Structure formats: structure tokens, C-alpha cells
Amino acid sequence: MAPTVSFLLIIFLSTITFISSESVLRLPSENDLSGRLHQVQEDDDLYCDSWRLTVETNNIGPWKSVPARCVNFVAEYMGGERYSSDSKVIGEVSSAFAKSVEVNGDGRDAWVFDIDETLLSNVPYYENNGFGKEIFNETSFDDWVNLAEAPALPASLSLYNELLELGFRVFLLTGRSELQRNATETNLLLAGYNKWERLILRGSSDQGKPAIVYKSEKRAELVEGGYRIHGSSGDQWSDLWGHAVASRSFKLPNPMYYIP
Amino acid sequence: MAPTVSFLLIIFLSTITFISSESVLRLPSENDLSGRLHQVQEDDDLYCDSWRLTVETNNIGPWKSVPARCVNFVAEYMGGERYSSDSKVIGEVSSAFAKSVEVNGDGRDAWVFDIDETLLSNVPYYENNGFGKEIFNETSFDDWVNLAEAPALPASLSLYNELLELGFRVFLLTGRSELQRNATETNLLLAGYNKWERLILRGSSDQGKPAIVYKSEKRAELVEGGYRIHGSSGDQWSDLWGHAVASRSFKLPNPMYYIP
Numbered sequence: 001m002a003p004t005v006s007f008l009l010i011i012f013l014s015t016i017t018f019i020s021s022e023s024v025l026r027l028p029s030e031n032d033l034s035g036r037l038h039q040v041q042e043d044d045d046l047y048c049d050s051w052r053l054t055v056e057t058n059n060i061g062p063w064k065s066v067p068a069r070c071v072n073f074v075a076e077y078m079g080g081e082r083y084s085s086d087s088k089v090i091g092e093v094s095s096a097f098a099k100s101v102e103v104n105g106d107g108r109d110a111w112v113f114d115i116d117e118t119l120l121s122n123v124p125y126y127e128n129n130g131f132g133k134e135i136f137n138e139t140s141f142d143d144w145v146n147l148a149e150a151p152a153l154p155a156s157l158s159l160y161n162e163l164l165e166l167g168f169r170v171f172l173l174t175g176r177s178e179l180q181r182n183a184t185e186t187n188l189l190l191a192g193y194n195k196w197e198r199l200i201l202r203g204s205s206d207q208g209k210p211a212i213v214y215k216s217e218k219r220a221e222l223v224e225g226g227y228r229i230h231g232s233s234g235d236q237w238s239d240l241w242g243h244a245v246a247s248r249s250f251k252l253p254n255p256m257y258y259i260p
Numbered sequence: 261m262a263p264t265v266s267f268l269l270i271i272f273l274s275t276i277t278f279i280s281s282e283s284v285l286r287l288p289s290e291n292d293l294s295g296r297l298h299q300v301q302e303d304d305d306l307y308c309d310s311w312r313l314t315v316e317t318n319n320i321g322p323w324k325s326v327p328a329r330c331v332n333f334v335a336e337y338m339g340g341e342r343y344s345s346d347s348k349v350i351g352e353v354s355s356a357f358a359k360s361v362e363v364n365g366d367g368r369d370a371w372v373f374d375i376d377e378t379l380l381s382n383v384p385y386y387e388n389n390g391f392g393k394e395i396f397n398e399t400s401f402d403d404w405v406n407l408a409e410a411p412a413l414p415a416s417l418s419l420y421n422e423l424l425e426l427g428f429r430v431f432l433l434t435g436r437s438e439l440q441r442n443a444t445e446t447n448l449l450l451a452g453y454n455k456w457e458r459l460i461l462r463g464s465s466d467q468g469k470p471a472i473v474y475k476s477e478k479r480a481e482l483v484e485g486g487y488r489i490h491g492s493s494g495d496q497w498s499d500l501w502g503h504a505v506a507s508r509s510f511k512l513p514n515p516m517y518y519i520p
Contacts, residue, residue: 046341050349057316057511060353081306089310093320251317 048073052255058237063258066132074255075131078123084154086253091155094233094250095162101230103167110197110227111163112219112246114234115174115184117254119160120150120191132256145180148187156233156252157192169197169227173218173239175211175259177202210260216242308333312515318497323518326392334515335391338383344414346513351415354493354510355422361490363427370457370487371423372479372506374494375434375444377514379420380410380451392516405440408447416493416512417452429457429487433478433499435471435519437462470520476502 048070054060066074077083103109113119125144126132144150163170176184178201185199206214215238219229223244232239232246235254240246308330314320326334337343363369373379385404386392404410423430436444438461445459466474475498479489483504492499492506495514500506 046345047349049342050345053313053316053346053513054349054353056313059350059510061357061508082309085306085310086313089307089314090319093314097321248321250319253313 044069045073052077055255055258056251056253062260065135066256068133070255071131071133075127077255078126078131083253087153087155090250090252091159094159094231094248097248098159098163098166098168098231101166101168104228105167107169108227109168110171110222110229111168112171112173112222112229112232113156113160114236114239115172115176115188116150117153117235117256118233118239118252119153119156119172119193120187121153122150124150126256136257142180145176145187146183148183148190150187150191152191152193153252159233160193163231164195168230170195171222171227172196172199173215174199174201175214177207178204210238211236212238212242212260215239216244219244219246304329305333312337315515315518316511316513322520325395326516328393330515331391331393335387337515338386338391343513347413347415350510350512351419354419354491357508358419358423358426358428358491361426361428364488365427367429368487369428370431370482370489371428372431372433372482372489372492373416373420374496374499375432375436375448376410377413377495377516378493378499378512379413379416379432379453380447381413382410384410386516396517402440405436405447406443408443408450410447410451412451412453413512419493420453423491424455428490430455431482431487432456432459433475434459434461435474437467438464470498471496472498472502472520475499476504479504479506 048067051060051067051070052073055063098111101109116122122141122144125141129137129140160170172188174184181199181201184201188194188196188199200218202209202214206217209217219232220243222229229244229246231248231250233250233252234240235252236259237251238259240249240251308327311320311327311330312333315323358371361369376382382401382404385401389397389400420430432448434444441459441461444461448454448456448459460478462469462474466477469477479492480503482489489504489506491508491510493510493512494500495512496519497511498519500509500511
């Protein structure tokens with residue numbers, strides 16, 4: 001019976017080792033702390049996911065910075081599969097709508113895109129700048145813009161090319177300044193966007209206006225020019241609301257910052 | 261040594277039993293199937309969470325029923341802590357806004373609430389009716405309404421009472437019919453809502469109007485009556501958009517159905 005006993009003992013001991021990572025005895029205080037930290041993490045994730053929903057629906061109204069407890073959540077969201085999936089599904093519903101539009105041959109069927117966090121992603125910049133925790137620093141962001149290195153948001157690039165194929169005229173309407181025209185064009189081309197009807201940036205008379213006013217005025221000019229704005233894509237409600245709004249608006253996710 | 265061996269054997273066997281649910285040997289085809297099912301589940305959860313975001317932001321536009329692959333997701337969301345947390349955080353941002361309003365003593369500071377999935381929850385009904393998978397059945401829903409058993413949405417009840425304390429006049433604006441006035445009043449009182457300025461239901465001249473038109477018209481009447489509509493809470497964009505809109509609108513979650 002001795003070899004059987006040894007065999008069983010070996011199996012028993014290896015089983016103990018196998019499950020030890022879960023069953024190791026901890027001091028009550030340790031267990032307590034680890035449990036509490038785990039609970040805080042779960043509470044934060046649940047709260048921050050709800051906070052993000054209030055941002056995306058504009059329930060929250062104007063806000064200045066990501067709550068401290070949600071900075072890690074936002075970083076994980078933006079760098080992970082959920083941001084990617086959310087953008088993709090929004091691209092799909094935008095595309096489904098675009099296909100339902102009867103595009104006329106007169107070249108007046110328009111789609112308006114915002115640029116930052118819509119066509120181009122500034123995640124590489126925000127990764128190094130606190131992911132929305134810090135209040136927007138215009139100088140450092142302008143330096144990043146001038147590098148012209150922002151990658152395309154894949155779902156938007158795909159929608160963009162599809163719209164061109166469907167015969168839409170694409171307008172790019174951005175809060176960036178006229179001074180950034182060259183850097184912006186260079187960046188768009190490098191990221192794969194290579195055809196647009198007009199790139200509209202803030203001129204000197206647009207400085208200081210809230211985005212929602214500036215963008216509404218520019219859309220109104222398009223409408224006066226005979227364009228039918230079927231769709232509009234932007235990561236801020238100020239890209240989409242106001243007047244001369246598109247028939248359908250598509251709000252892309254952005255829990256990093258808010259523009260009025 | 262015999263008692264020791266028996267002791268070890270007992271421990272060994274009970275350990276095997278304890279871990280057997282995880283470590284049981286599976287045939288390769290079974291492992292494969294389980295892995296694939298797990299992957300499908302993860303893909304569905306990711307997709308359905310993104311689908312839900314397109315619903316809550318109104319990106320999706322009009323929709324008829326919950327996609328088949330998302331019915332379980334919606335059931336879990338509505339019955340779980342996320343719906344509860346989402347409603348609570350929306351209640352908190354609504355409350356923060358309400359507190360920032362300077363309530364005048366003239367009794368004209370108003371807040372408009374929708375009823376279904378806003379003040380009252382019909383989750384007990386939808387639990388038994390496919391959770392948004394089935395197309396809306398008016399007869400069976402009316403039977404449920406007549407029972408007057410819908411519970412309060414806790415976050416809304418709390419906001420409601422706070423608004424009354426702050427001095428707001430509360431208006432209830434619902435797509436329910438005048439024929440359901442008694443059942444609706446009974447239900448509201450049973451659920452804990454016990455004071456309102458006016459309960460507005462669809463009269464015969466309102467039948468057949470899209471909710472967004474009907475609700476805008478009724479809000480416009482309040483504005484003509486001298487009321488300042490500071491806030492409006494509803495689970496449908498058609499509760500909130502249109503004309504005579506509130507200064508701030510609060511979109512409550514509802515991935516179960518869409519009302520134009």
C-alpha cells in the first residue's frame with residue numbers, strides 16, 4: 001500500500017499548491033484592506049460608467065475635468081476595446097442612415113465632420129497629459145497639433161470613405177484656428193483623409209465664440225449655399241446642436257473633455 | 261500510519277470534490293464549444309453595450325425592438341446594479357442643477373416629468389414580455405397600467421421630493437391616455453408621489469400625434485401660462501426635444517423601447 005500512499009500524497013500536495021493562490025491564509029487586516037480596495041475599485045467603475053453616460057447624453061451639462069476617481073477608468077476606456085467598439089457601432093448606424101439618403105446628382109448632399117476626437121484621435125496627446133484630469137492647456141495642445149501626428153479614428157475613416165463613394169460632399173468644421181490650417185491639412189492627409197469640399201477653421205472673427213454658435217453659423221452658411229446637410233458627426237454636442245443642424249446627428253464618445 | 265493515510269485520503273477526496281467543477285477533464289470538442297460560447301457572450305456584451313450607447317445618445321434614430329443578441333444583455337442591465345447606478349447619477353446631476361436655480365416665490369418655477377420609465381418603472385411588466393424583444397402590445401400594456409402596481413424608480417422619487425422641497429411646481433406629462441387617469445393617479449400615490457401641479461394625459465385631440473409633437477405643445481401651453489420650465493426628465497428623447505424645451509433636459513436610461 002506504501003506506493004499508493006506516496007502517490008496520493010504527491011497528488012494531494014500538488015493540488016494544494018495549485019489552489020494555494022486562492023486559499024492562502026491572510027491576516028484579517030490584509031484581507032480587509034484587499035477587500036476594501038477591491039470594493040472601491042468596483043464602486044468607482046460602476047460610478048464612472050454612469051458618469052460617462054451623463055457625459056455622452058449631455059445630462060451633466062458643462063463640466064471642467066474628469067473626476068479624480070474616474071481618471072483611470074477614462075484611460076482604460078479610451079485605450080481599450082470599449083471605445084473602439086462604441087466608435088465602430090456609431091460608424092455603423094451613421095453608415096446605415098447615409099445609405100438611406102437619396103443622393104442627388106447636383107453635388108449638394110453634404111455631411112459635416114468635426115476633426116478632433118472625430119476624424120483624428122488625440123489619445124496619444126492625452127495619454128501624456130492626465131487623460132482629462134488636467135484643465136485644457138492650449139499651448140501644449142497647439143504644439144501637439146503642429147506635429148501633425150494624430151492618427152485617424154478607424155471607424156471614422158471607414159465612414160468617411162464610404163460617404164465619398166456614396167456621393168456625399170464632405171465638409172470639415174473644426175474649432176482649430178486658421179493658423180493651424182497647414183498642420184491640419186498635413187495631418188489629415190497623413191492619416192488617410194484625402195478629399196474634402198471645404199476645411200472650415202476659426203477665422204479672426206470667430207475667435208471667442210462658443211463652439212455651438214460658431215459651428216451653427218458655419219452650417220447656416222452651407223445651407224444658404226444650397227447644401228442639404230444630411231448628417232453631422234462630432235464628439236461634442238456643441239458640434240451638433242444649435243441651428244442649421246443636420247437631419248441626423250451622430251455623437252461620438254469623448255469622456256476626456258467638454259467644449260461648450 | 262493507517263489513520264494518517266485515511267485522514268489524508270479524506271482530505272484529498274474532499275479537495276477533489278471542491279475543485280472538480282473547474283478542473284474536470286473535458287473532451288477537446290467540448291472545450292472548444294465552451295470557449296466559443298464564452299467568446300460569443302463577450303462579443304455580444306461588448307456590442308450590446310455599444311448598441312445601448314447609440315440608443316441613449318439617440319445616434320441610432322428610430323428603432324423597433326431590441327436586437328435578438330442583446331435581449332439578455334438588456335434584461336441583465338435593467339435588473340442589475342448598472343441601471344440603478346445610471347439612474348442614481350442622473351438624479352444627482354439633476355439635483356445639482358435644480359439647486360443652482362434661483363426659485364422665485366411666484367409659483368412659476370416648473371419641472372416636467374414623464375411617467376413611464378421615469379417616475380414609475382414597468383420592469384415587472386417587461387420581465388414577463390420579452391424585455392423589448394417583442395414589439396409593443398398596447399392591449400397587454402394597458403392591462404398592466406390598470407393594475408396600478410408599477411413601483412417608483414427610487415432615484416426619481418428622491419429627486420421629485422427634493423424638487424418639491426426646493427419650491428418647484430411639478431408637472432407630469434405622459435403619453436398615457438385620459439382613460440388611464442384614475443389608474444395613473446392611484447399608481448403614483450401608491451408609489452409615493454403625492455403632490456403635483458397638473459397631470460397631463462393625451463386627450464382625444466392628442467391621439468395619433470407623435471409624442472415629440474404632443475409633449476412640445478403641452479409644454480408650450482405651460483410657457484404661455486407663465487411657467488419657466490427649468491428642468492425636464494424623461495426616458496425618451498421625444499419627452500425632451502421639440503419646442504418649448506426646458507432649460508436643461510435629463511435623459512433617463514431605457515434600452516427596452518423607443519417612442520418617436
